[in-house]
Amino acid sequence: MTDWVSRAAADAAMRGEEPRNRFARWTTRWSAPTPTVAVSRFQDAGEPFPRHWRRFPASWPTADAADPTLQAALTAAVDELPGTWREVVIARDGLGRNAADVSARLGLTPRQQRAILTRARAQLRERIAQRLVQNGPP
Amino acid sequence: MTAAPEVASTAPRALGRRLLPLQIAVGLSGVVFWVPVEKLFMTQIGFTPRSVAVMAAAYAAVVPLLEVPSGILADRWSRNRIMGCAGIALFASTLLGGLSRNVPTYIGAAMMLGVYFALSSGTVDSIVYDVVLEETGSSDQYEAWIGRTRIVESGAFALSALAGGVLAGWSSARLTYFVTLPFVAIAVAAFLRFDEPRLHRAAEPVALRRHVALTYRTILTEPTLRLVVLLGALVGLLSQAVFEFGPLWLVALAAPAALFGPYWAALVATLGVGGYLTARLNLERPMIVALLALTAPAAAFSLTQTGSLTVVVAAQAVLALLLAIMSIRAGKLLHDGVPSQVRAGVSSGVGTLSWVLFLPFSLLFGWFARSHSVRQAGWFLTTAALLIALLLLASTFRGRSRTAPQTPPAELACQELVELVTDYLEGVLPPDLKDAVREHLSGCEGCSEYVHQIGLTIEALQQADLHLTPGRPAPAPGA
Numbered sequence A: 001m002t003d004w005v006s007r008a009a010a011d012a013a014m015r016g017e018e019p020r021n022r023f024a025r026w027t028t029r030w031s032a033p034t035p036t037v038a039v040s041r042f043q044d045a046g047e048p049f050p051r052h053w054r055r056f057p058a059s060w061p062t063a064d065a066a067d068p069t070l071q072a073a074l075t076a077a078v079d080e081l082p083g084t085w086r087e088v089v090i091a092r093d094g095l096g097r098n099a100a101d102v103s104a105r106l107g108l109t110p111r112q113q114r115a116i117l118t119r120a121r122a123q124l125r126e127r128i129a130q131r132l133v134q135n136g137p138p
Numbered sequence B: 001m002t003a004a005p006e007v008a009s010t011a012p013r014a015l016g017r018r019l020l021p022l023q024i025a026v027g028l029s030g031v032v033f034w035v036p037v038e039k040l041f042m043t044q045i046g047f048t049p050r051s052v053a054v055m056a057a058a059y060a061a062v063v064p065l066l067e068v069p070s071g072i073l074a075d076r077w078s079r080n081r082i083m084g085c086a087g088i089a090l091f092a093s094t095l096l097g098g099l100s101r102n103v104p105t106y107i108g109a110a111m112m113l114g115v116y117f118a119l120s121s122g123t124v125d126s127i128v129y130d131v132v133l134e135e136t137g138s139s140d141q142y143e144a145w146i147g148r149t150r151i152v153e154s155g156a157f158a159l160s161a162l163a164g165g166v167l168a169g170w171s172s173a174r175l176t177y178f179v180t181l182p183f184v185a186i187a188v189a190a191f192l193r194f195d196e197p198r199l200h201r202a203a204e205p206v207a208l209r210r211h212v213a214l215t216y217r218t219i220l221t222e223p224t225l226r227l228v229v230l231l232g233a234l235v236g237l238l239s240q241a242v243f244e245f246g247p248l249w250l251v252a253l254a255a256p257a258a259l260f261g262p263y264w265a266a267l268v269a270t271l272g273v274g275g276y277l278t279a280r281l282n283l284e285r286p287m288i289v290a291l292l293a294l295t296a297p298a299a300a301f302s303l304t305q306t307g308s309l310t311v312v313v314a315a316q317a318v319l320a321l322l323l324a325i326m327s328i329r330a331g332k333l334l335h336d337g338v339p340s341q342v343r344a345g346v347s348s349g350v351g352t353l354s355w356v357l358f359l360p361f362s363l364l365f366g367w368f369a370r371s372h373s374v375r376q377a378g379w380f381l382t383t384a385a386l387l388i389a390l391l392l393l394a395s396t397f398r399g400r401s402r403t404a405p406q407t408p409p410a411e412l413a414c415q416e417l418v419e420l421v422t423d424y425l426e427g428v429l430p431p432d433l434k435d436a437v438r439e440h441l442s443g444c445e446g447c448s449e450y451v452h453q454i455g456l457t458i459e460a461l462q463q464a465d466l467h468l469t470p471g472r473p474a475p476a477p478g479a
Helices: A002-016 A068-079 A083-094 A099-106 A110-135 B013-029 B035-044 B049-076 B079-099 B103-120 B123-136 B142-170 B173-193 B208-221 B223-252 B257-280 B286-305 B309-337 B340-371 B374-400 B414-426 B431-443 B445-463
Strands: none
Touching (some): A083 A110, A083 B123, A110 B445, B013 B142, B035 B049, B035 B142, B035 B257, B049 B103, B049 B223, B079 B103, B103 B123, B123 B142, B223 B374, B286 B309, B309 B340, B414 B445, B431 B445
């Protein structure tokens, strides 16, 4: 409850940022780049170690890639990815295609392809961790 | 499988193709023929400058209240459907407005327009942002694409303003409302058909109490920042006043309906031109700032003196243009003076303050315009423009003594490392950065665990039975 209220407040604050009058919007609005891992995972400027982990990522109950719980969590997490991210991560990591092929097939620059791969892997890791560590077996 | 050799353009094909329906929808919802002749129509159904001001004040009171619930909806629900609902509110407002024969009904229509604005504000931006992130992996191209979307929108505004003026001159102001309806209806359908992004930009929850405290502390402890906050709010207030009350000058001078079209198109165009000029003017130079700052009150002053339509239109266009430039400048000053964690909160506070100040301003303007004349009420605009000029000059001269306090990060932190993991694993990092990553990993338990889990995820992907979506990517012929 508190969580979604604060999310909604963050969202509302962002929308309020848009300067406008009754009919027309101004053309520019500053937008911070979205980091790969949520900012809240790291310490703020006021804390002892700014930009370092606030809490280390909890270790997973398994180190076996074929573990059925891990595989189930992975499949669910893959389904939640945006389409292009899913294509990239399946082609690169699932099917072992090379970077140049994947970039060409999707019409991406090498840098865009790597950026998507970074974000897709990070989101998969995050969602798997949520399933294994918080909801999974202790 | 070998792909046809293709030049990898900087904008992926999928991005342009995916955003096209959105741009069409935004363009269609910008086709609002009644906006330029609204004040003319309002006068015809019995509005006086005073009741126009009451309507504007009521509107200003409602918008900030709607902001939060619409933020909640956008976060919890589909943003396509939010835009669909916004379109329905615009449709309802237009229909009710067109059917109005008295003041209260039309104020109801204006409130409905407030719902449209609250729902749609920022929603298109966040959709564009997420689509760019989904199709390119970074937000670098966001500015370019939101810029294109805004050009489509303002083009539609300007063209429909011209057409609306012609339509009202040829037939009646009331007709412009009904002609708008089909465009809005098609826009609603187009929004609902759009392929919505799965990411949510505002996914980052904030520790609310701490955040609010930090925001207030930032505003209260920084005197320079207080000036900038007030500057931003006043610029917002005055530009709202020009767009809201400016047409009353034309009504008072009995301008022909057809003139309202080009007049409004010129006002709307200043927003785009302002952005263009801001990028080219050196606003660090006090002389240029002083020139801009003093031209605005002069333009507002001429509104109190003249009886000529040409001068009125020119003065308002100049004022709107200067305000567009100043608003971008105020945004930049705010951006530079506020730490990033509270930037959104402070900017949002500026927006709210602007609406809150507009409310009494509007009522006073309306009262004065009734007891004296619209032309005399131009003194309110002049006073506001003078205040803005003072604040702008003060913040320019104060800000000059401060040099950029940015200190470069001493060494690689965890927050930077997580961005580099793929480049590190792919071996495309420059040697010094590669060494820095390696060194960090040897000493940081958290990052080692993170990279280990990324490795395990990759391994699990190799073992999983996954398939590419057939025919999804690439320019599939016939798709």
